[in-house]
Amino acid sequence: MSQIRQAVTNPVPVVDANNNSKELSNPSEFLKSDKNVNMLKKNSYNQKKYTLSEKCENESDWSVEVSDFAKSTCNPVRKLIEQMKIEPNPNYQMIALSIGDPTVFSEIGKPQSVINAVQACINDKKFDGYTPSYGTEAARQAVAKYYSRPDNLIYKFTDILLTNGCSQAIDLCITVLANRGDNIVIPKPGFSIYKTLAGTLGINVKYYSLLEEFNWEVDLEELESLIDERTKAIIVNNPSNPCGSVYSREHLLDIIDLAERYKLPIIADEVYGDMVFPGNEFYYMSELTQRVPILSCNALSKRFILPGWRFGWIAIHDPKNYLARVRAGFNDLTTRILGPNSLAQAAVVEILEKTPQSYFDGVMQILSINAEIVYERVKKLPGLIPRKPSGAMYMMVGLDLKCFPDIPTDLEFVQMLIREKSVFCLPANIFECPNYIRIVITMKKEKIIEACERIEEFVLAHYKPCEKK
């Protein structure tokens, strides 16, 4: 918590257009438009260009330049949190419902299987060396076995590549499929890292909408209209961050059909795979097709609540062998990373084998109870429209901002809520979904209830019925 608090309260120096350092007095104003975010990024890298001889003559000025790769990289979530300079109300303890880190505030401890597994691997001393760059055979076997289904999905260990978390799995998938100037289609609202990763590489993103009134299903017509000659992949995130939605078998089949018509591989971000509330069913996309290539990205981060371990994988599902060249490309690309942490690779075998189903059931039970509590309480508040999640660990709440005359945007809503009530939610405009906030539902019940109470006080203090802006 102290980290998040620091992140919220520390002033952030920025460099203005004239290379002068100054503190942003009101970052919320500044961050309102994309233009300003981009400008801020450019200016903070503002640098002079020198010829080689000028460089040698000028003794004092090294002027080490920064690459275009760095300049075109922006993670809006991390950026927002770094740049917010809001003093929480000192009368309240901060409650951060912002970052999707299930270890923060969570009442869910590590399963004993995880602790035992990693301790045994450390003591063993056999696992301190380098591993193959795509991972050890034992760990890949374990993942392949865990995600295979007897009827319709058989992974071999050669279908599994181990990575530093799901983010790097997605990074490798984008990098292996697209060139600079190509594009990938990604969801909106959606997790911001797709754009961050593509941006570095000069790969364009096109957003397809998720339809709120249809449980955030993909607008298939729009998705189809976005696809062009330079489209290289469709990213699907199910269950969804930030929506908490879980797609039906039928809907996933519709997406797969579309991908098949345009002969596009699907990058399935399934890091919340199997994380659905009781009464809902989850399908891996790979289970549902024997033709369309699916690159399923997953990790220990969310379901196993080990995000700091940075351990994930890509499971390649390609029954027709359309991806032969891509597999070779993956092999080459993994030589840039030389494999994830060897202890995690060693421990994952036992973690996957020994973590009891009751542990996952317990986690989902807690999350679904929390979701219910937040939903029921927020539903009663005027001007707020919660969307009930079916999985993952988030809830989207719509803001009817015309009923809040002194709050112009979701960002302003979030900042005022910190300032007045020390409750930190994320403004969903960073997920390309303005006029919503995203609430993380992983923390203890008492905290959730207290946060809801404070949100209620805040809303009642600012709500004015039926005012037009």
Ligand SMILES: *Cc1c(COP(=O)(O)O)cnc(C)c1O
């Ligand atoms: C958290 C998250 C990731 C990244 O997972 P890591 O394993 O921590 O890299 C990827 N996709 C989504 C949708 C997430 O919420």
